[in-house]
Amino acid sequence: MLASSYKDEDGHISVSGSGAAAAAGGGSLRNKKPENTAFKQQRLPAWQPILTAGTVLPAFFIIGLIFIPIGIGLYVTSNNIKEIEIDYTGVDMSSPCFNCSQNFSWNSTKSCTCSIPFQLDQPYESNVFMYYGLSNFYQNHRRYVKSRDDSQLNGNEESLRSPSKECEPYARHDNKPIAPCGAIANSMFNDTLELFYNDPNGTKVQVPLTATEIAWWTDKHVKFRNPGGEGSDLAAAFQGTTKPVNWRRPVYELDSDPNNNGFINEDFIVWMRTAALPTFRKLYRIIQRRNNLLPTLPRGNYTLEVVYNYPVRSFEGRKRMILSTISWMGGKNPFLGIAYITVGSICFLLGIVLLIIHHKYGNRNNGADVSH
C-alpha cells in the first residue's frame, strides 16, 4: 500500500499505518522533551503484592477459620429444617392417585380426586410452606421460556388483542387471541391441594392455607397487571379474548378475590416464573402460624386431598407435595453447609502444607537471593 508510508515534502511522515498518531506524534516531537510525569514515565507509585507462601498463609488460615464455623452453622440450620415430600403422581397400582393418573382427559369436566394419608413425626413450628414439585418438566426449554408476552401480562391492551409472535402456537384459538398467551400460561399447574389434619379424636380438620405472598411482590404489583386498570370489570376487560386451550376457566375466573384474579393471580404469577432446572418446586400455599403456643402443624396423621388435573405421566414426570419450614437461609439444603466446611478445611490444610513448604523452600530461596 502506497498509503501506508507516504512521505510529504518535508520528509515528515504524514500517515503511517496503524500507528499513525503515534508516528505523527513522534514526528512533531522534535525538540520537545517528553514530560516527566510519573504516569508517562511508568513510575506511578504502586502497591506490589506478591503471592508467596508467606503472604498467602495467613489468608488461608483465616479463610479456613471463617468458613468452617459458617459451614457448621449452615449445616446445623439446614438440619433443623423440617421437610416432607409426598409423591402423589400415582405411578404405582397401590397409590391412591393411580386411577386419577390413568383416566386423564383434558376435556373431562368431572374432576378426579384422590387423598393420600401421611404422617408427621415431628411437629412443624413457625410458618410452614407448602410447595408442589414437578420432575422431568422442562420449564427451561427455550421454546417454552420465550413463549410468553410480558407486555400482555403487564396489561397492555394492544398486546391483549394481538399477542406476540413468541406465543405461537399458543397465541390464537378460534380466531380469538388467547389471554394469557403462550405455552407457559397454557400449561399452568391446576391441581388443587388441600391438607387435613386427622385429629387423634377422629375428626378431620382442614388446615387453613393462605395463597397470598407466594409470588414476588414486584411481580404481583408491577410486572403483572390486569388490562383495564384497577377496579374495572375483569370480564369486560378480557372481552374478545379466549382462555388458554388447556384451561378450564378463563383467566378472569381464577379467583373470586379481585386482587388475586386475572393476571395478578398469585398462583399464575408463580407458575409464570420459569424454573431453572427440570426438577423444580414452586410455592403453593403458606400455612401461617396462628398460635404461639401450638406448633403450626402438630405431630400426627394428615391427609392430602388432591384434585388431580395435571397430567405428567406422558413425559414420565412426577408430582410432589412438599411441606417445609424455612430458616433465614431458606429451605433444607445441606450442600451449602457441607461445601463451606469442605472448602474451609481444604484451605486450612493447604495452609499447613504451605507452612511446611514455606519453611522448607523459603529459606532456600532467601539463600539464593543473597547469593544472587
Next chain:
Amino acid sequence: MLWLVFADFIPWNINSFYLLLFLSLHSLFCHQCTGEEIWVDSRTVYIGHKEPPPGAEAYIPQRYPDNRIVSSKYTFWNFIPKNLFEQFRRIANFYFLLIFLVQLIIDTPTSPVTSGLPLFFVITVTAIKQGYEDWLRHKADCSINECPVDVVQQGNVARTQSHKLRVGDIVMVREDETFPCDLIFLSSSRDDGTCYVTTTSLDGESSHKTYYAVPDTMAFKTEQEVDSLHATIECEQPQPDLYKFVGRINIYKDKEEPVSRTLGAENLLLRGATLKNTKHIYAVAVYTGMETKMALNYQSKSQKRSAVEKSMNAFLIVYLCILISKALINTVLKYAWQWLPDRDEPWYNHRTENERQRHVVIRAFTDFLAFMVLFNYIIPVSMYVTVEMQKFLGSYFITWDEEMFDEELGQGAQVNTSDLNEELGQVEYVFTDKTGTLTENNMEFIECCVDGNVYIPHAICNGQILSAASSIDMIDSSPGGYRRYEDLFFRALCLCHTVQVKEEETVDGIKRGIHQGKPTSFYISSSPDEVALVEGMKRLGYTYLRLKDNYMEILNKDDEIERFELLHVLNFDSVRRRMSVIVKSISGEYLLFCKGADSSIFPRVVSGKVEQVKAHVEQNAVEGLRTLCVAYRRLSESEYLEACHYLTEAKLALQDREHRLAQAYDVIERDLVLLGATAVEDRLQEKAADTIESLHKAGIKVWVLTGDKMETAAATCYASKLFRRSTQILELTKKRTKEQSLHDVLFELNRTVIRQRSMSGGFRPWELQRDLSRNMSMILEAHVGIGIMGKEGRQAARNSDYAIPKFKHLKKMLLVHGHYYYIRIAELVQYFFYKNVCFIFPQFLYQFFCGFSQQPLYDTAYLTLYNISFTSLPILLYSLVEQHVTIDALKRDPSLYRDIAKNSLLRWPVFLYWTCLGVFDAVIFFFGAYFLFDNTTFTSNGQMFGNWTFGTLIFTVLVFTVTLKLALDTRHWTWINHFVIWGSLLFYVIFSLLWGGIIWPFLNYQRMYYVFMQMLSSGPAWLSIILLITVSLLPDVIKKVLCRAICPTATERAQVGPL
C-alpha cells in the same frame, strides 16, 4: 533481494543506521526472493511536447498518468462500501458478521443485538480510525498535488500545480525545492552542468550527491534557450530501483543528424529529492505521478505480523474447533434425547405448525447453527479491539520515555508502527550495522602511512581538533627514509574523492570548517570517511579547495595552488571496493589515483613497499581503525586515450551498462604503484559496550554487519564487548561476486552456527557485509526494524518500525519496554480466552439440563455487555500499565529477558493451563449453582427463584471471579488499577440494579425485572457467591504459590529480591 558479500572492504556509502532484530532465523529462509524487474519496454518522451522532425521517427503521442499522487485508499463516495469490504476481509470480522446474519435469518437463542452491537461498535471504531487516517492522507496528497511548480512554456516560466505536470514538460526547480516528479536533468545554473541533491527522504542519505546535466543541453541557461530544445528521450518504463536508469536522448538540430546521448542514473533527478547548492535547474519530466520511482517504492511495504499474533490466531483456531465440536455434540445429543416424542414435544410445549413441517435435516442444521450462535462468544469479538487499543495506546509509553530522549538530537524514541510492540520482547537476534549504529559515524583521521613512514597530524587532542591548519608536524618513524611518494600520496588523497566543498553553513551536512576558526565552508560527501581523509590532508598541509571548471584546486604545503584537470571519476562500487580518478596535472601528466580496501588494492599493485604497508594496515585494523590503501598509476597519452575509449563506450551502452563499466574499470585499474595507507577512526557510541553486554546477558545474539576489514571489525567487537577475550573467532571469509540474498548467507551461517554451538556451546557474532543500496529492504524484512536517528539518514529511522536516538537506548527499548509489552499482551491474550471459556462453558453445561434447547443461561444484556464493558477495562488497563518487575530490576538484570524468550508465555502448555483453569472455573460456577439451587428454597420467605436468577447468580460469580483473577495477576497496583478493577465490579452491580430495577418500555420481555435485587436479598445467594468465587480462585493461587516456592523463575526471584 539483499546482496551480500562478506569479505573485507570499506563501505563508502553506507550511511543509514539501523538495527534489525530477527526473532528466529528459520523464518527468514522461507521468504521468496523477488526477481529484479527487467527492462522490457521503453517509452519515448517528447521534450516540450514537440514532435520530432519528420524524418526521424513517427510521432506517437503516448498517454501517461498525470502527476497526481494518490496515497489515499478511499474517496468520499466509496468509503463506506470499500471500507466495509476491507474490514470484513479480516477473518474475525467476517466470522462475527456470519454469526450476526445467522441470528437474523434463523430463530436463534440470542437476539441479533448481542452480536450485532459489538460488531457494529468494532466496525465503527475501526472505520472512524481508518477514515481519519485516510483524511490525513487526502490532505497530504492535496498539499502535494497542489504545490506550485514552475513549468517552461513558450519560453516563459509559468506557475502551475504539481498534479498538472505531464510527461515531457520542462520544469524549473529552484534551490531547496523538491523535485515534483522524476526528471531528466537538462541544465543547471552552475557552469559545470552539475547540481547537488539530497535524497534524504528517498534512501536516507543526507549527503549531497552530484547529478550531471546532459552535456549537450547544459549550455542552455534561459527559459527561451531551454524551450528551443528539440529532442526526444527514450527510456525504460518505470521501475522501482532508485539507482538504475537507462535511457537515451536524441537531440535534433536544424538539418543535422540527431545527436544521441546516453542517460544514466546520474541524469535522473528523483521525485522526493531536494535540490541543494544550486540556484535553479531545468529538467524534463519523464516519470510522473504514481510512476515515479518514489511512488513505486512505497507500494511494496508488507505488513509484519508478530509472534503473538500468530499464537493468537492458532489459539483462535483451537477455540473455533472447540466451538464447532461443542455445537456438534449438542446437536447430536439433542436429537438422541428427543427420540421420544414426549420429550421432543410434550403436551405443554408444542411446536408451531411451520416448524413441524420442516425437514428434519434442515431442523438439525438450524439447531447446529443455533448452538454455534449460542456459544459464539467463546471467540471474543472484543479481543481484537482490545489488542489494537493496547498496542496503539501502549506505544505512547515509548515516545513518552524520558530516558530515551536525546538532548543532543532533541528527539526521543519514535514509534512508526504499533503493531510490533510486543515483538520487542521476543528478540533473539540483533543484526546491527556497525558504522553509525555501534559507532558515532564521526570519522577522525588518525594517521597515514606513506611508503612505510607514519604521519600523524598532531593537532588531535582527546578527540578534539585544534586549530591546526598551519602547524603540521609529521612524525617520521623511520628517519632518513626517502620520501619520493609523499607528495604523490597527499595529492592522491586530495584528488581521489567525491567530496564537494560547500560554502557557508546552510545545510546540515558534515560540518567542519576549512578555514581556521571560521566555519565558512564545509566538505560534503556521501561518505564520512572521505571527509575525514580530506580534512586529515588539510591538517597535514594539503587543502582541497574546490572543483572548478573540471579543475581540482589544491593548496599545498607551501601555500601554492596546484590545479589538476579532472578527467574521469571511476566511482566506488561495492564489488570493486575501490574508486579512482584520472587527472591531468599542469605539466600534462596523466595520473590515475586509486584508493580502496586493501584486499582490492594489493592484488593490483605491481610495485611499492607492499609488505610494510600491509603490516601497518594490519596493525591499524587491530586497533579498530578503518583502513584504506592508496595507489597510483602514471598513464601515457595512448594509455589514457585507450582508457577514455573504454569508459565512453561503456557509458554509452544502453544495455548491460554496469557490467561493461565494471569491465572497463577492471582494465584501467591495474599495474598500480602502492603509495600508502590511511587510518580513520570511528568511535563507539557511548555505552555501546554496556548495551551489547546487556543484550548478551539477555540471551540475544548480536550480529554486527559491517564492511570493515576483518581486523577492524574484530577490534570494534572487542571494544564493544561483543567478543570477550576468551572468544575463539572462527573466520569465515568468502568472496561472493554474484548477487545473493541475505537469506542464503544466513542459512549457510546458521548451519555453521549450529555446528559451532554444539562444539563450544557459545555463539559467535559474524561479520557480514551487505550491498549498500538495499538498506531499506533489509529493515523491511526484519521482524522488527529499529532505526537509529543518526546525524545523517533519517530515512532509516522513518522506514523502521521504531526509531531511537542512540544505540544505548536499545537496552531500555528491548529489556524494559519490550519485556513489558510482551508480558502485557501475553496476559491479555490468555486472559481473554480464559474469561470467555468461563463465560460460555456454563452455557454449554446448561444445555444438558434444558433439553438441549439452546436456552441461554444469561440475559441478553449480560451476553452483550460481558466482553464490551463488564470485563474489558480491567484487562485493557492491566495490559497498559502492568509492571511485574520494576523498571530498575529489568535494567539491572538483563537475564530476566530470557524468561520470556521464544514466546514462552503463549506456548501451548500455558495456553492449556489457562483453558483448563477456565473450564474448571466454569464447572465450579455451574455445578455450584446447580447444587445450591437444586430443589430448594433460597429465600427466607419461601418464594422461589427462576431460571434467570440462576443465570444471574452464575454470571455474578463469573464477573467477580474473572476480575479478581486479574487482580491476583496484577502485581503493580497503581491507583488506576484500583479504580478500574473495583470500579468495573461496581459498575456491574449498578448496571444490574438498574437493568432489573425498571420495566424497560422498549423491551418485549421483562425477564430480568427485580431478579438481581431478589437475589441480593437472599442470604444463601450471598454465601454461595462468596464460596464459589473462593473455590474458583483457589487453584490458581495454589499454583502460583507452589510454583514460586518450589521452582521460582528468575523473574519471580527478581520480584522478591532487594529492590
